[in-house]
Amino acid sequence: MRLSSFFEELKSAYEAELDDLTTDSAGHDVLAKRLQAKRGQVSQLLPMIECNPEMVAVAFHGGMRFDSPEVMRDLAAQEPEDLPSWSELQASVHLEPWAETLANIVLKDPNGEQFLVVTACLEYLLGRSAIPSESGDGPSQGSKGDGGGDDDDGRAESDDDVDLEEAGADWLSEQGFDRRDRFSGDH
Template identity: 70%
Template structure:
C-alpha cells in the first residue's frame, strides 16, 4: 500500500500518540481510561484539528469499522486537498454510537469534515498495521531496504484499484498511478 507523504508522517504521529496513552509510569495498561478522558476533552481540543490532528483523532480510536477497505486504501495515498468529503465516505465505514456523537460535534467545527476523513484514514492505517504482525515485519524490512514502499502486495494493488474505481464513481478524477503522479 502506498501512503502519501502526508499520511506517512501523520501515521507515525498517530501511532506515537496512542502509544503514549497506552501505559502509565508504572507500566499499567490505562489506554481505555485515557481514551474516555480524551473523548470528554474533544470540545476543548477542536482548536488543534489542523495543527495537531493526531492528538484529537485518537479520541476516535476503536470507534470506526471499515466495510470497504479498498476505499480507505486508496484514500491514504491522497494528499489532504484531494480527499473527498465526509458524507461521501460514510458508506465505507460504520461508527460506534459514541463515535457518531463525537462526529456530530466535530462536524460543527471549521474543517471538521476534513478532520474526520483524516481520522478515519489514521484509524484504518493503525488497524491495518496492528492487525497483522507479518505485515509489520514486512514493512520494517522494507524500510531497512530504504524504499518504505509496500506496492509489492498484490492485494494492496487490487484494493487501490477498487478504491480508485469507487472515487471515480463519486466524481473524483482518477489519478494515473503508472506515471508516479499521485
C-alpha cells in the same frame, strides 16, 4: 499499499500518541481511561484538529469499522487537498454510537469534515499495522505493483497472512521440526 507523505507522517504521529496514552509511569495499562478522558474533552480540543489532528483523532480510537478496504487504501494515497468530503466517505465507514456523538461535535467545526476523513484513514492504517509484516510499513508489500491495487477482494491482506505462515514454517524447519504444511509441495 502506497501512503501519501501526508499519511505516512501522520500515521507515525498517531501511533506515537496512542503509545503515549497506553501506559502510565508505573507501566500499568491506562489506555481505556485516558481515551475516555480525551472523548470528554473533544469540544475543547477542536482548535487542534487542523495543526495536530493526531492528538484529537485518538478520541475516536476503536470507534470506526470499515466496509470498503479498497476505498480506504485509495484514501491513504491522497494528499490533504485531494481528500474526499466526509459525506462521500461516510458510506464506507461505520461509526460506533459513541463515536457518532463525537463526530456530531466535530462536524460543527469548519475543519471537522476533513478531520473526520483523516481520522478514519488513521484508524484504518492503525488496524492494518496491527498485522505484522516482514517489510514493515513500506509503501509496497512484495513486488506486485502498488501492493494492493488490482484485487478488490481483500487478497492483499490474506497474502500477508500466507507470507507470515510460510515464514513461520521456514523458521520451524530451521529449528529442526518437520515441515508439514501446505507450502511443502509447491514452493
